[in-house]
Amino acid sequence: MVARVAGVFDEKLTEAIANSKVLVVGAGGIGCEILKNLVLTGFPNIEIIDLDTIDVSNLNRQFLFHKEHVGKSKAQVAKDSALSFNPNVNIIAHHDSVISNDYGVSYFKQFNIVMNALDNRVARNHVNRMCLAADVPLVETGTAGYAGQVELIKKGLTQCYECLPKAPQKSFPGCTIRNTPSEPIHCIVWAKHLFNQLFGEEDPDQDVSPDTADPEAAGDAGSSALSAKESETGNVERKSTRTWAAETNYEPEKLFTKLFGDDIHYLLSMENLWKKRRPPTPLVWDNLPGKDDSPAKHSGLPDQRVWSVHECAQVFAASCKALEADLKGRPSGDHLVWDKDEKSSMDFVTACANIRAHIFNIPLKSRFEIKSMAGNIIPAIATANAIVAGLAVLRAQNILKGELEACTSVYLRPKVNHRGQLFVPERTLTAPNPKCYVCAPKPEVALACNLKHLTLKELNSALKEGLNMQAPDAAVEGKGLVVLSSEPGETDHNNDKTLEEIGLNDGCALLVDDFLQNYEVRVRLQQEDEEKSWRLVTELDTPMPAPKEDKPANGANGSNDPKPGPSRPKDDSDSDMEIIEEDEGVETVKPPKRRRVEMSDEIVELC
Amino acid sequence: MASLSPKSPEQNEKSKQYDRQLRLWGDHGQTALENGHICLINATALGTEVLKSIVLPGIGAITIVDENNVSDEDIGSNFFLETTSKGLNRGSETLRLLLELNDAVQGHSVQEPPDQILQENPDFFKSFSVVIGTSLNEKLIKDLSQYLWDLNKPFILCRSVGFLGSFRIQFREHSIIETHPENEKVDLRLDVPFTGLSDYFDSIVISTLELKDHGHIPWIVILYKAVQKWQTTNLNRWPMSRKEKNEIKDIIQQFIRSDENGVPINEENFEEAIRAVNTALLPTFLPVKVQDLIYSSAAINLTKESNPFWIMCSALRAFVEAEGKGNLPLRGVLPDMTASTEHYVKLQNIYRNQASVDAEIVYRKVQQIVSQLQCDSISETEVKLFCRHAHDLHLIIGSNIALEYQTGSPVASYIARHLEEPDVMMVHYILLRAADMFKSEHCRAPGEWEPESDIAKLKNCVSKILSDVSCSPFPKDDHIHEMCRYGGAEIHSVSAFVGGCVAHEAIKLITKQYNPVNNTFIYDGASTNSATFTF
Numbered sequence A: 001m002v003a004r005v006a007g008v009f010d011e012k013l014t015e016a017i018a019n020s021k022v023l024v025v026g027a028g029g030i031g032c033e034i035l036k037n038l039v040l041t042g043f044p045n046i047e048i049i050d051l052d053t054i055d056v057s058n059l060n061r062q063f064l065f066h067k068e069h070v071g072k073s074k075a076q077v078a079k080d081s082a083l084s085f086n087p088n089v090n091i092i093a094h095h096d097s098v099i100s101n102d103y104g105v106s107y108f109k110q111f112n113i114v115m116n117a118l119d120n121r122v123a124r125n126h127v128n129r130m131c132l133a134a135d136v137p138l139v140e141t142g143t144a145g146y147a148g149q150v151e152l153i154k155k156g157l158t159q160c161y162e163c164l165p166k167a168p169q170k171s172f173p174g175c176t177i178r179n180t181p182s183e184p185i186h187c188i189v190w191a192k193h194l195f196n197q198l199f200g201e202e203d204p205d206q207d208v209s210p211d212t213a214d215p216e217a218a219g220d221a222g223s224s225a226l227s228a229k230e231s232e233t234g235n236v237e238r239k240s241t242r243t244w245a246a247e248t249n250y251e252p253e254k255l256f257t258k259l260f261g262d263d264i265h266y267l268l269s270m271e272n273l274w275k276k277r278r279p280p281t282p283l284v285w286d287n288l289p290g291k292d293d294s295p296a297k298h299s300g301l302p303d304q305r306v307w308s309v310h311e312c313a314q315v316f317a318a319s320c321k322a323l324e325a326d327l328k329g330r331p332s333g334d335h336l337v338w339d340k341d342e343k344s345s346m347d348f349v350t351a352c353a354n355i356r357a358h359i360f361n362i363p364l365k366s367r368f369e370i371k372s373m374a375g376n377i378i379p380a381i382a383t384a385n386a387i388v389a390g391l392a393v394l395r396a397q398n399i400l401k402g403e404l405e406a407c408t409s410v411y412l413r414p415k416v417n418h419r420g421q422l423f424v425p426e427r428t429l430t431a432p433n434p435k436c437y438v439c440a441p442k443p444e445v446a447l448a449c450n451l452k453h454l455t456l457k458e459l460n461s462a463l464k465e466g467l468n469m470q471a472p473d474a475a476v477e478g479k480g481l482v483v484l485s486s487e488p489g490e491t492d493h494n495n496d497k498t499l500e501e502i503g504l505n506d507g508c509a510l511l512v513d514d515f516l517q518n519y520e521v522r523v524r525l526q527q528e529d530e531e532k533s534w535r536l537v538t539e540l541d542t543p544m545p546a547p548k549e550d551k552p553a554n555g556a557n558g559s560n561d562p563k564p565g566p567s568r569p570k571d572d573s574d575s576d577m578e579i580i581e582e583d584e585g586v587e588t589v590k591p592p593k594r595r596r597v598e599m600s601d602e603i604v605e606l607c
Numbered sequence B: 001m002a003s004l005s006p007k008s009p010e011q012n013e014k015s016k017q018y019d020r021q022l023r024l025w026g027d028h029g030q031t032a033l034e035n036g037h038i039c040l041i042n043a044t045a046l047g048t049e050v051l052k053s054i055v056l057p058g059i060g061a062i063t064i065v066d067e068n069n070v071s072d073e074d075i076g077s078n079f080f081l082e083t084t085s086k087g088l089n090r091g092s093e094t095l096r097l098l099l100e101l102n103d104a105v106q107g108h109s110v111q112e113p114p115d116q117i118l119q120e121n122p123d124f125f126k127s128f129s130v131v132i133g134t135s136l137n138e139k140l141i142k143d144l145s146q147y148l149w150d151l152n153k154p155f156i157l158c159r160s161v162g163f164l165g166s167f168r169i170q171f172r173e174h175s176i177i178e179t180h181p182e183n184e185k186v187d188l189r190l191d192v193p194f195t196g197l198s199d200y201f202d203s204i205v206i207s208t209l210e211l212k213d214h215g216h217i218p219w220i221v222i223l224y225k226a227v228q229k230w231q232t233t234n235l236n237r238w239p240m241s242r243k244e245k246n247e248i249k250d251i252i253q254q255f256i257r258s259d260e261n262g263v264p265i266n267e268e269n270f271e272e273a274i275r276a277v278n279t280a281l282l283p284t285f286l287p288v289k290v291q292d293l294i295y296s297s298a299a300i301n302l303t304k305e306s307n308p309f310w311i312m313c314s315a316l317r318a319f320v321e322a323e324g325k326g327n328l329p330l331r332g333v334l335p336d337m338t339a340s341t342e343h344y345v346k347l348q349n350i351y352r353n354q355a356s357v358d359a360e361i362v363y364r365k366v367q368q369i370v371s372q373l374q375c376d377s378i379s380e381t382e383v384k385l386f387c388r389h390a391h392d393l394h395l396i397i398g399s400n401i402a403l404e405y406q407t408g409s410p411v412a413s414y415i416a417r418h419l420e421e422p423d424v425m426m427v428h429y430i431l432l433r434a435a436d437m438f439k440s441e442h443c444r445a446p447g448e449w450e451p452e453s454d455i456a457k458l459k460n461c462v463s464k465i466l467s468d469v470s471c472s473p474f475p476k477d478d479h480i481h482e483m484c485r486y487g488g489a490e491i492h493s494v495s496a497f498v499g500g501c502v503a504h505e506a507i508k509l510i511t512k513q514y515n516p517v518n519n520t521f522i523y524d525g526a527s528t529n530s531a532t533f534t535f
């Protein structure tokens, strides 16, 4: 079929293609294009993996899917569609997360090339490590609107995906979200948290009730008119929001009264908060602004018009009921996952965010705008995906010919630049960052935390979320003492102990490894009294501390004596490396929790 | 519970399907796309890839002109052909499978040879928004591009041969209303406040505000008040220098209240005002680029055939000279700021209202012109969009493809210059053109049948082109050998890549958003180099 192309390609390339095996990770916009290009270039063995199912909003670019495929496995349908045109290719489809023990280093090792066509950072980080561990070249792709990029990642030769810090996405202090929102986004984040509290996976970090531990309200809450027993975390202790909502049968009016009436009254009682701020206005269900508006006066798309508070309440009621029904239809203990493309989920967040915005005197937004903000939607179009996928497969050909040096990163610009360029290539491969905490020969990173407060359980999540590990094992350097084990139950008895209690102190180092990722990193602990949870301090963007000739001081001797930190002065050039949370962790086994921000379709860190 | 049934805003199926792109080019961009009609000549792999990326986002209609029947090679390189397509008309087979991607798209297939259409029924091309041609021979390229130039229809000529690909965009002029500049300048008119705005400013006295309101007035008000105060001791001048701007910052600092202990209260809106001093105090002015446009002869000497852009430019000039007092219509967009809803909404309405008053005036002028010229009407929405983006209007003057074939033209010396550099990408351009010429002379691609004997023939073509641009022959023949080895075959990934690029640019042309490539792009998939040239 590709007979004539055989004349175009030289023998070496033809043969390399004939003997190749390629893994495509992701069957979205770029993945579909890559699959098609591979098939028509004559690649005989292809595996494609994607956890996702097809949504209507995919159809504007993911051309292997049609309307009748909505709801089906992307990987499977992509395979079937490609085979219907070209039955002579061996394609294996996995409707699965790439982050799984089923796809370990030995799995990756069987491929000549891995091609990433992913839409989220967690999975990208993971595949990056798998390819480093398996020493397989990785072609990393991404688009955002009119822009896009293709880069080669090869162990020891190029930068890896994690060599440079990625811009952290904005996160907001809990008390701003819970007590004193001042921008629409604060209300949107609150509304998404509320969704999870009521219908999704409950997360203590996503409390939506008034935060009595707000430093600004200092000492205030005690004088509150409402009697509430405080827990040490500052949350008003009570039944979980979910339990309470279930008991009230998700009765919209009751929910409304609590969330937008009682809770606001409670906030008002924290008077210190409102000395310099416009106080919020509690709402009453029966008397909402916009109630008497005639429904006919509106024009334009409902999606792009800002609804009145009354309309929001109507939508709130309807979406609560729909979501409740959805939740009830599931096995006990199951929960909903917020999805910007799911009607009731999006309606609920729009309504709640706007009602709260009204209460706090913040401009209301249309559903269309809120969807962008809540879903952190990156626009995606067919053309950019086609361009990037075309380049990616041409890169794959270069790789098979052994021309790795030619595979410099290429950026597709949304507009031609001043030199008239639409594509801006790097001149040479970008060398790996010797201080990268992933691909350096001896990876190292510091974890700033308060050792007196951070528990082992929290350490475990810091390693998972901060370092994107799946199942970390941690041992004290020089002592071999295992503090965290990925074996279920092995170190659980220590879960609630603080790091100090098990004898770790400032300057100690942990050797942490993830068996699945074949990744080991040395984590130095850095005591910081002010740190409320934890923070990674990397040396990617700060000067390297003086070289450490002697072995770092080992503080894991069980004593509480303060020991000087081994490596570097304390600095507070911190937060640009806060590791990110992500909401659309479609490829993750379990989405990470802390500092959640989201990414969307084919995100890319742009030029 | 209220008696009204919940008006749940059901998104229609279409806006769900197009959600991710609507966020890029908006409903009006989508409408433009849906009113667009693309004509493709030759459904090669490249041509089909172009259409695929235009059909998916929902172009109104496509028409494929293709006289060829499906061959094995087509099936091997074109994803949208099946083995059962063999021997059938290539255009209609491709069309059938492409339309399965999006049932909202209309499709037509025409099996006549394009040169015949050009001779017998040239009006055929009048109804399209953009014509895209691929795998054309040199003669047809010359004839068609000249015809479409005269017709004032955008034409994209694209090629994919072996590892080489290219596209050339031809239009006489292309006006862009929405250029999507990276940092849009704010248009606040603090130096020349309109009545509504100055009334609003006058209604606020910062010193008498209650503390909790103090933190909620928009920074625009604060800045204006600070300048007013500064002007009392500066002969009502406008602060321009860095020193003067620092004085404004000091005044704003003085506005900030202190608590009972004399510690200044941290108020976000005042911080914002201080941060805005450097940018927001720029005096209002008419950008030179826009001035050039509205005083260009196309905007002054209108005819019945003038396109809406020039009619609106003309109306804009009239506005600037009269009601605008030298300035453009107000943009009417407020930046985000810390402010209470009442203040924000009020201020927003003041700006919006003035913007729509200004746009309304421009619209009336447009209507006058339209009725004088008796040309097609222009909608109010179009005029509003035009006014909102009046600060960033952009015009690209195109060039005729035929110029590339003229000896002694400036384009010829431009080509020669790049060949001398030596620019290997320009060498590829010469080879692609030589292949077109070969096709005209021998009715097949170089190397398609006899790679060896074609080398000399292709070399002849190269020499002719080089002598046309007054260049000496290439020292080596390796590029010529390479081209013959390709035998006119398409590598799918190259076609997919170039096809994506062409669709990308076609969408920019149809939606009149973002600046397109001006005007030639060359790609070499072997070295993965690319270059843009402006012929």
Ligand SMILES: [Zn+2]
Pocket (backbone or CB within 6 Å): A159, A160, A161, A162, A163, A164, A432, A433, A436, A437, A438, A439, A440
């Ligand atoms: Zn790295």
